[in-house]
Amino acid sequence: MTNTTHFGFRKVATEEKETLVRGVFNNVASRYDIMNDLMSGGLHRIWKNDMVRWLAPRDGMKILDVAGGTGDIAFRMLKRADCEVTVCDINEQMVIEGRDRSIDQNITRGVSWMCGNAEAIPFADNTWDAYTIAFGIRNVTHIDKALAEAFRVLKPGGRFMCLEFSQVQPEWMRKVYDTYSFNVIPRIGQMVTGDGDPYQYLVESIRQFPQQDVFADMIKQAGFDNVQYRNLTYGTVAIHSGRKF
Helix, strand or coil, rough: CCCCECCCCCEHHHHHHHHHHHHHHHHHHHHHHHHHHHHHHHHHHHHHHHHHHHCCCCCCCEEEEEEECHHHHHHHHHCCCCEEEEEEEHHHHHHHHHHHHHCCCCCCEEEEEEEEEEEEECCCCCCECCCCCCCCCCCCCCCHHHHHHHHEEEEEEEEEEEEECCCCCCCHCCCCCCCCHHHHHHHHHHHHCCCCHHHHHHHHHHHHCCHHHHHHHHHHHHHCEEEEEEEECCCCCCEEEECCC
């Protein structure tokens, strides 16, 4: 029997998901940041700032930003500290967009770019002071493997931080959010990119992601201690943090 997983609300063969997700981001890479602003009303900028503020990068830190795509998190960290950030994303088109943005903004010092899979990070054990991932972990095929890899590559004392869409807490707000997500976001995607299907997947993938407490338990099971999370905007997103001791 073929192993299956979810791709949005669809059931697909496990080995197919990575290719399908890569196709989604190939289609939206050039308009990714514009769509983030339109979909969130600019709130994604506040959420990302909150994660970087909680991480509090320091001079000399080596930080791995997984699924870092167009560099939004990396650029924020470099503005706060004289650190070294490596952006690792499975999607080549997203990496190209990020590298082009860094050149356009004259941000070349302290940042490097590479293609890599969150489930098989091409770095040695105990390499990084911090591991960040924003709006990426729900797209991996095996979340437990991605968390295990995060734990492996972090140095003892290293920090794991994840920003991801989560479960909206008040019931009334959840209904409003669902109506907006399913009816408006794919239409915006269609108008801006010419293809609403990737955004239909993104909306559905949010509903498949574990809620806050469940994801916190998964982080603990990967070996992390001092696991905490903070809800932002009624739980629309959550920041999870853990330490490798």
